[in-house]
Amino acid sequence: MIWEKLKIILSIIIDLFISLCEIPFLIFKTNKTISTPVRFKSQHQHKLDITQIATEIRSITNHNPSVQIVMDRKSGEGHSTRSTAYKDGKYRINISSLNSIIEINQHEEYAEVEALVTFEEVCKATIKYGLLPAVVPEFKSITIGGAIQGLGIESTSWKYGTFDKTVIEATLITGHGNILYASEVPDLWKNLPGSNGTIALIVAARIRLVQATEWIHLRYVFYPDLSNFLNDIEKKISIQTNTGWIGDNQVIDAIHFCGKNQTMNGIVAMYGGCVSSIPRNASIRKETVFSSFFYQHVKSILTKKKMTNDHNETNLYEDYIPTLDYLFRHDRGAFWAAAEVASTDPLIGFIFRRPYLLCLLNYFLKTKTLYKIAMLTSDQKRESTGMIQDVDVLPDRAEEIINWAINKDLNMIWLCPVRCHGTDESFFSVAQPNTPFVMNIGLYGVAKDLPQSNLDLQRLVIKLGGKCGLYAHIYLDREEFWSCYNYKEYIRLREMSGGHVFMDLWDKVAGIVFSKISIKR
Ligand SMILES: NC(=O)C1=CN([C@@H]2O[C@H](COP(=O)(O)OP(=O)(O)OC[C@H]3O[C@@H](n4cnc5c(N)ncnc54)[C@H](OP(=O)(O)O)[C@@H]3O)[C@@H](O)[C@H]2O)C=CC1
Numbered sequence: 478m479i480w481e482k483l484k485i486i487l488s489i490i491i492d493l494f495i496s497l498c499e500i501p502f503l504i505f506k507t508n509k510t511i512s513t514p515v516r517f518k519s520q521h522q523h524k525l526d527i528t529q530i531a532t533e534i535r536s537i538t539n540h541n542p543s544v545q546i547v548m549d550r551k552s553g554e555g556h557s558t559r560s561t562a563y564k565d566g567k568y569r570i571n572i573s574s575l576n577s578i579i580e581i582n583q584h585e586e587y588a589e590v591e592a593l594v595t596f597e598e599v600c601k602a603t604i605k606y607g608l609l610p611a612v613v614p615e616f617k618s619i620t621i622g623g624a625i626q627g628l629g630i631e632s633t634s635w636k637y638g639t640f641d642k643t644v645i646e647a648t649l650i651t652g653h654g655n656i657l658y659a660s661e662v663p664d665l666w667k668n669l670p671g672s673n674g675t676i677a678l679i680v681a682a683r684i685r686l687v688q689a690t691e692w693i694h695l696r697y698v699f700y701p702d703l704s705n706f707l708n709d710i711e712k713k714i715s716i717q718t719n720t721g722w723i724g725d726n727q728v729i730d731a732i733h734f735c736g737k738n739q740t741m742n743g744i745v746a747m748y749g750g751c752v753s754s755i756p757r758n759a760s761i762r763k764e765t766v767f768s769s770f771f772y773q774h775v776k777s778i779l780t781k782k783k784m785t786n787d788h789n790e791t792n793l794y795e796d797y798i799p800t801l802d803y804l805f806r807h808d809r810g811a812f813w814a815a816a817e818v819a820s821t822d823p824l825i826g827f828i829f830r831r832p833y834l835l836c837l838l839n840y841f842l843k844t845k846t847l848y849k850i851a852m853l854t855s856d857q858k859r860e861s862t863g864m865i866q867d868v869d870v871l872p873d874r875a876e877e878i879i880n881w882a883i884n885k886d887l888n889m890i891w892l893c894p895v896r897c898h899g900t901d902e903s904f905f906s907v908a909q910p911n912t913p914f915v916m917n918i919g920l921y922g923v924a925k926d927l928p929q930s931n932l933d934l935q936r937l938v939i940k941l942g943g944k945c946g947l948y949a950h951i952y953l954d955r956e957e958f959w960s961c962y963n964y965k966e967y968i969r970l971r972e973m974s975g976g977h978v979f980m981d982l983w984d985k986v987a988g989i990v991f992s993k994i995s996i997k998r
């Protein structure tokens with residue numbers, strides 16, 4: 478335990494050191510960084526590496542049929558807000574060799590990548606060819622495998638859906654130790670995205686790339702309330718033009734400002750897409766050590782407009798952002814989560830309130846490092862300090878979740894429409910026949926009555942026919958939890974492929990929290 482924490486502290490010190498070394502590059506805007514280079518490997522080497530992992534699975538399950546397998550990642554890695562205590566006593570399979578890109582096919586517009594390659598690495602490699610993955614989650618270190626297993630989304634999801642919908646083919650290793658392609662087991666693949674590594678391992682994926690350029694044009698549009706925003710998205714979905722990342726209205730997401738000062742509230746939607754040229758005198762926003770967090774930038778746009786009392790104006794502002802900066806715009810500070818949650822801590826709150834100190838640490842506050850810092854605190858501390866939840870509901874139920882959040886004193890809410898696919902029958906999906914999209918609502922910040930209010934939220938989400946992101950603390954008991962998913966089918970799929978060697982989903986995402994805290998049920 479102490480050794481684990483020491484390893485996290487050491488890696489935070491290394492992160493800080495790397496961040497400090499990168500500052501000159503940022504000041505002089507050379508576009509170069511000293512972070513790890515993107516790795517490539519041959520198909521032959523990839524086959525050898527996955528065969529070794531499959532053999533290991535076969536051998537341990539033969540020796541111990543009741544073994545439970547989880548992934549072995551370094552301390553503090555991953556994007557769950559829960560501790561990794563659920564892995565204690567389980568067999569940790571090491572797939573760290575699967576960290577390379579195998580192929581980027583510019584003509585057929587796909588990339589073949591191993592499971593642990595991060596989105597930052599993929600995007601850095603593919604943008605050189607004028608291509609990007611169709612969906613790119615906003616945190617740099619989210620991995621390809623993790624985004625499939627945890628239903629990654631972002632601002633192009635209104636067109637493409639969750640990240641897994643952009644996977645052309647995936648390579649899996651089942652609990653029997655067999656290497657299979659997703660297309661060979663369509664039943665299994667249909668329900669694997671969202672299962673958090675409890676049905677099969679993902680070792681590689683062929684992902685769809687779409688046309689992109691190095692700059693994005695973004696328009697900031699004001700909506701006084703949710704219904705106007707929802708109407709606009711519906712219109713945009715019905716006249717969807719698909720040119721990858723290029724053109725207007727290719728990206729859509731919004732921040733709902735709902736703090737105590739009601740005169741400064743409202744929804745700011747961000748529409749835009751990649752461009753091939755930037756007009757003279759255009760406003761440019763580039764990430765530097767001195768940059769504000771992205772949400773602060775959006776808030777200042779809204780505040781300026783409100784100050785001028787220009788109530789009829791809905792187009793607030795527009796600017797041009799380097800595409801890679803845009804993709805990972807919420808990586809520094811993890812949206813507003815770090816600033817909001819940290820404000821409850823006297824020392825960290827002190828730093829956040831002082832721009833010159835923040836400027837020094839600014840570049841250090843990458844989501845990857847924040848997760849490491851969070852893992853130095855106890856689950857109980859995290860659960861009672863901050864509310865970090867993503868929920869998916871049908872658009873006509875979104876208002877109820879937003880009102881709930883406002884009543885619990887959250888200051889900002891992320892709104893990200895996610896397209897439903899007519900054929901989407903996965904039990905992790907909220908889609909209903911004939912619903913064009915679901916609304917992903919990101920609830921990050923300090924809420925009243927935690928952690929009890931978090932359980933209340935999760936029950937409200939079930940009542941509204943929605944689902945919660947499973948990277949967060951889940952408080953539902955086993956029965957409530959499985960009432961949201963098709964347990965019979967889940968068991969059938971696991972039995973069919975030897976999936977019982979992986980942890981059960983409820984045990985993994987809710988087992989530990991449930992046993993540790995006392996909340997009213
Ligand atoms: N915009 C977005 O889409 C955002 C997404 N997230 C979340 O981040 C997570 C992804 O982060 P990342 O660091 O990549 O992954 P994590 O290490 O956080 O893993 C997430 C879950 O997926 C499992 N998993 C990950 N990779 C594989 C794989 N190759 N094969 C089998 N199971 C796997 C893990 O299993 P195990 O438990 O065994 O480690 C874990 O249960 C997702 O849960 C996603 O929901 C968070 C913020 C924003």
Ligand SMILES: CC(C)=CCC[C@@H](C)[C@H]1CC[C@H]2C3=C(CC[C@]12C)[C@@]1(C)CC[C@H](O)C[C@@H]1CC3
Nearest residue numbers: 558811814815818819822847850851854859921
């Ligand atoms: C927005 C999403 C999806 C995830 C962001 C998660 C993290 C950035 C937060 C999760 C737990 C948070 C905590 C802190 C900072 C922000 C998080 C890491 C603290 C370390 C801040 C200082 C307090 O004293 C303790 C907090 C624990 C939780």
